[in-house]
Amino acid sequence: GRPGVREVLFNVARAGIRFNPVLKIFDERQITENRRPGRVALTAVMRKTLVILNAMARDDQPWRYAAPS
Structure with missing residues (x-):
């Protein structure tokens, strides 16, 4: 994909794993x-x-x- 978009998504995902419980649980799973x-x-x-x-x-x-199931 485009490098700029990929870089932004990378940073958003790392922050999401730290601060968003939905993404954190998804990552751990x-x-x-x-x-x-x-x-x-x-x-x-x-x-x-x-x-x-x-x-x-x-x-x-x-x-x-939405709580993950």
């Missing part, structure tokens, strides 16, 4: 249950973040926390 290396798990968080942002833009809705 990628590493423990799916046995992904840390960098691969981070890439999965980057993609999940992009999917969430795209859905928010598509639906014109703000972020809503």
Whole structure:
């Protein structure tokens, strides 16, 4: 992908893992249950973040926390 977009997503994903419980749990699950290396798990968080942002833009809705199941 484009380097600028990838860099921003990388930084957003790292911050999300630290401060967003949904992304933190997702990252931990990628590493423990799916046995992904840390960098691969981070890439999965980057993609999940992009999917969430795209859905928010598509639906014109703000972020809503939903407890992970």
